[in-house]
């Protein structure tokens with residue numbers, strides 16, 4: 001039986017550096033990875049032999065002999081990232097260099113069953129791969145990204161969100177069986193943090209991510225790696241209680257950030273002013289939460305005072321969570337990611353940054369900064385795909401998918417990929433307000 005070789009840390013580091021930097025010389029790879037050139041050279045030779053790295057030109061320097069540059073082989077492998085949320089989903093395909101080669105946005109799961117949702121997503125992934133001309137056998141695997149809490153090793157959600165059927169459902173295994181590819185379950189905010197570290201433009205190696213889709217999550221990258229805690233359910237900042245006598249939360253607490261600041265809370269606040277909801281054209285159904293939030297964000301961007309006040313109240317609650325996170329993890333940089341920040345990002349950025357600069361304990365040492373992701377709507381899906389490239393070693397040359405030697409968090413398909421018999425109930429997503 002074909003077996004997978006577990007990739008060594010130095011190999012992963014070399015690939016990560018080339019993925020985030022583009023082209024580097026052996027000297028630069030050694031310096032950036034903190035290793036010696038004699039230690040790096042055989043690793044690079046091995047990666048070139050595997051067809052993952054190639055010579056990519058000459059770097060002329062003022063003194064000394066020119067240096068040969070190295071780069072990743074983009075079409076060596078591909079990975080799929082799928083972000084699924086109650087009100088929005090996204091699919092991306094990236095090449096081995098981490099560049100997005102295809103993608104689409106879809107409606108969320110709504111209250112559909114996990115079986116129906118997975119079948120729909122699998123069908124859409126097949127369509128996206130086919131339209132991009134990416135051969136199935138060249139796809140390393142899929143990163144399935146959604147909210148927590150999760151049991152990543154078993155690939156299941158530990159919450160009855162969006163419906164009780166989802167709790168304990170074998171999400172990654174079902175997706176893997178349907179698509180015929182290894183599938184890794186990942187937290188959406190953590191995935192967004194991975195995307196910002198290895199595919200984004202964050203200028204530091206330690207930073208926080210504030211993630212907002214239907215709900216709110218957080219991520220922290222420490223020295224270029226996501227902080228995962230004991231079992232990868234860290235940084236659930238949506239459940240920091242800001243008001244112990246506030247509204248009850250699904251988590252069992254009261255007055256959580258999520259209950260006060262999420263798009264669901266903002267839209268609900270707008271509906272408490274019936275005239276505002278009507279004027280902004282809000283629909284008010286659960287499936288329209290992100291579209292309604294986007295309508296409010298666009299109105300605020302266009303100068304609507306009431307819409308601005310609604311978002312500022314949300315941003316202030318999120319800022320309180322950011323201050324807590326900054327003080328806990330000694331952070332000075334935050335990135336806003338997630339589809340809710342598509343239009344509202346700049347308003348939240350300014351509001352949260354001002355609060356951090358006024359309240360973080362270490363602000364006199366380093367002035368806190370807040371950035372808006374360059375991929376607000378697809379950051380989590382991109383991170384899911386990057387997680388696959390960073391985690392799953394390439395398959396053997398015969399293309400066979402091994403059944404027994406995947407890493408513990410990967411769910412390997414045990415059957416040939418079936419063709420779904422019914423078309424998915426996940427129609428194409430129409431972004432934003434009409």
Ligand SMILES: [Zn+2]
Nearest residue numbers: 239249251256
């Ligand atoms: Zn809560």
